[in-house]
Amino acid sequence: MRVGIVGYPGSGKSTVFSALAPGGKADQKVSFGNIKVPDARVEGLAAIFHPKKTTFAEITFMDVGSAGKVGGAFSPDVLQTMRNVDLLVHVVRGFDNPTLPTPPDPIRDEKAFNDELLLLDLGVLEKRVERMKKERKLGAELDVTQKCLSHLEGGEPLRTLVLTEEEQKALGPGIQLLSQSPLITLYNLSEQAWSDAANAGLREVKRGKQAVSMAICGAIEAEIAAMPTEEQKDFLDGLGLGEPARNVFIRAAYEMLDLISFLTAGPDECRAWPIRRGTVARKAAGKVHSDIERGFIRAEIYRLEDLREAKTEAALKSQGKIRVEGKEYVMHDGDVVNFRFNV
Numbered sequence: 001m002r003v004g005i006v007g008y009p010g011s012g013k014s015t016v017f018s019a020l021a022p023g024g025k026a027d028q029k030v031s032f033g034n035i036k037v038p039d040a041r042v043e044g045l046a047a048i049f050h051p052k053k054t055t056f057a058e059i060t061f062m063d064v065g066s067a068g069k070v071g072g073a074f075s076p077d078v079l080q081t082m083r084n085v086d087l088l089v090h091v092v093r094g095f096d097n098p099t100l101p102t103p104p105d106p107i108r109d110e111k112a113f114n115d116e117l118l119l120l121d122l123g124v125l126e127k128r129v130e131r132m133k134k135e136r137k138l139g140a141e142l143d144v145t146q147k148c149l150s151h152l153e154g155g156e157p158l159r160t161l162v163l164t165e166e167e168q169k170a171l172g173p174g175i176q177l178l179s180q181s182p183l184i185t186l187y188n189l190s191e192q193a194w195s196d197a198a199n200a201g202l203r204e205v206k207r208g209k210q211a212v213s214m215a216i217c218g219a220i221e222a223e224i225a226a227m228p229t230e231e232q233k234d235f236l237d238g239l240g241l242g243e244p245a246r247n248v249f250i251r252a253a254y255e256m257l258d259l260i261s262f263l264t265a266g267p268d269e270c271r272a273w274p275i276r277r278g279t280v281a282r283k284a285a286g287k288v289h290s291d292i293e294r295g296f297i298r299a300e301i302y303r304l305e306d307l308r309e310a311k312t313e314a315a316l317k318s319q320g321k322i323r324v325e326g327k328e329y330v331m332h333d334g335d336v337v338n339f340r341f342n343v
């Protein structure tokens with residue numbers, strides 16, 4: 001999963017980046033950092049199989065930027081990166097930054113950013129309609145483009161417009177509309193606002209249509225992320241926080257993108273594989289290798305809890321606790337799978 005951290009200058013993007021992706025590297029233009037998605041099931045399997053390799057799902061964070069000032073236009077580089085992520089995180093300043101001329105105004109910044117995404121999509125779609133009309137390309141593509149346009153003209157982002165599978169297909173895979181991409185708005189609060197009990201509600205994840213908001217204190221979280229693991233726990237306990245904001249963020253992102261994970265396990269590798277909810281076994285097999293998808297025979301599936309009890313796969317099998325599923329089986333979160341295939 002690729003996550004783009006965007007926001008106006010001085011909103012705390014780089015601070016949030018180091019909280020979410022500690023140890024990330026600074027490239028010439030964008031900083032990027034990979035983190036492992038914590039998964040107790042992968043650890044549970046590794047404790048049983050003692051594999052050569054243990055592989056967690058990964059998230060790549062990028063510190064992207066947005067515009068030179070609130071309400072300004074985004075540069076082509078920034079746009080290019082924003083169009084190529086699975087999820088946008090908009091960092092909104094909620095603290096006094098002495099280097100900036102204005103006090104924090106989260107509502108203003110959030111609106112300026114969201115309006116800019118709408119305008120950019122409007123521009124892209126208007127051009128498209130013009131071209132299609134000129135080329136007399138009437139049909140499904142024009143219809144859905146116009147449907148999107150009128151939704152945007154109503155002041156709503158495309159993520160709140162429900163399109164059928166056919167409409168989405170007609171719109172085409174090559175078009176990356178920014179107001180359609182999933183968005184997490186992250187209110188970056190001052191230490192005082194963060195510790196103020198009156199703001200406790202802000203810290204909870206709020207869910208909307210394909211959009212989520214949550215509050216953090218980037219400065220505190222960046223400090224936590226830089227500590228050795230043992231110290232982190234004490235520090236979090238002291239603040240009355242059960243876990244770092246990174247974990248809350250990851251869960252919110254998985255939920256919003258409707259991701260679940262299946263697992264594979266053996267002496268070579270224990271690994272988590274993120275997939276969209278609703279993915280069928282044969283498609284899931286393709287994540288592991290395209291040969292397995294092509295030559296799919298069946299999926300043999302069990303649960304970690306059952307393996308813990310039975311101790312070995314052989315014992316599980318003799319107890320009849322390994323299910324055999326076909327290519328159309330809809331995968332469940334936490335399925336441990338052996339794919340059988342021939343090439």
Ligand SMILES: Nc1nc2c(ncn2[C@@H]2O[C@H](COP(=O)(O)OP(=O)(O)O)[C@@H](O)[C@H]2O)c(=O)[nH]1
Pocket residue numbers: 007008009010011012013014015016095096097188189190191216217218219220
């Ligand atoms: N008080 C406070 N200051 C912060 C917080 N997050 C960032 N800052 C400060 O705001 C300034 C700008 O942060 P930075 O991450 O560089 O912002 P960027 O321009 O969006 O990348 C720095 O001086 C940070 O230390 C926060 O949560 N609370």
Ligand SMILES: [Mg+2]
Pocket residue numbers: 013014015
């Ligand atoms: Mg920065």
